[in-house]
Amino acid sequence: MSVQTHQAIEVFYSYAHEDEKLRNELENHLTLLKRQGVITGWHDRKIGAGKEWQNEIDTHLDSSQIILLLISANFIASDYCWDVEVKRAMERHETKEARVIPIILDSVDWKSAPFGRLQALPKDAKPVKRWRNRSDAFLSVAEGIRLVAKELAVSL
Helix, strand or coil: CCCCCCCCEEEEEECHHHHHHHHHHHHCCHHHHHCCCCCEEEHHHHCCCCCCCCHHHHHHHCCCCEEEEEEEEEEEHCHHHHHHHHHHHHHHHHCCCCCEEEEEEECCCCCCCCCCCCCEHHHCCCCCCCCCHHHHHHHHHHHHHHHHHHHHHHHC
């Protein structure tokens, strides 16, 4: 049963490649939202052979309505994530072109970052890796993204 009558909300995953396994897990937990037409997802691993990766990333970073920042020490240490993706995501968030949602994957000093004032997921910004059952953490994330996607769909 589809809960969506509007165009699907595009979700951009900004993450460090060292966290790819967790990104895959999160994507699996968002599958129902995709099947219901609530969201579509994009990340750099979807860039086809022969395409210019910088152009593809910029295009999707500029067209997505939800930008997920998958926060870990690896993410914060990544010059590309920090200098390009976080910078552009926060610009789009400030102009209300997109909603930036930090997803806290692991314990790291993030609260003084540019996105530190934003409400993070999972619940209480408890890092995914600190949950006894990781599926519970990703359920919390999926529920939060569903609410935001429904809210944004109404305004499209």
